[in-house]
Amino acid sequence: MKKETEAVLLRIFIGEDDRHEGRPLYKYLVELFRKEGMAGATVLRGIDGFGKTSHYHTTSILRLSTDLPIVLEVVDTREKIEGVLPKLEGVVTSGLITEEKVTIVFYEGDETKSR
Secondary structure, eight states: OEEEEEEEEEEEEEETTOEETTEEHHHHHHHHHHHTTOSOEEEEEOSEEEOTTOOEEEOOGGGOOSSOEEEEEEEEOHHHHHHHHHHHTTTOOSSEEEEEEEEEEEEOOOTTSOO
């Protein structure tokens, strides 16, 4: 069975070296989202990229960077996203946060069928 619902995709662009309270920022954020009861969070590690300073980050062996781009994605209801945004103040001190309206499509299979 297919179900659709409207939601918000929150994307947070940071660097791998970014920290909060001495820990990697992306780990702190994933734990925060879990504690806040968000539907889920995913961390994506970039292989190439640059930010507002135009400093190039890459996994190329010739220019190996230790501060690769990190993108966190969280999808949930508008209310849940709006509830967590104030908690990002002072935690994400450099980077970029975007929001976009998305449609979530759930596919629920028949649990009684064997695989």
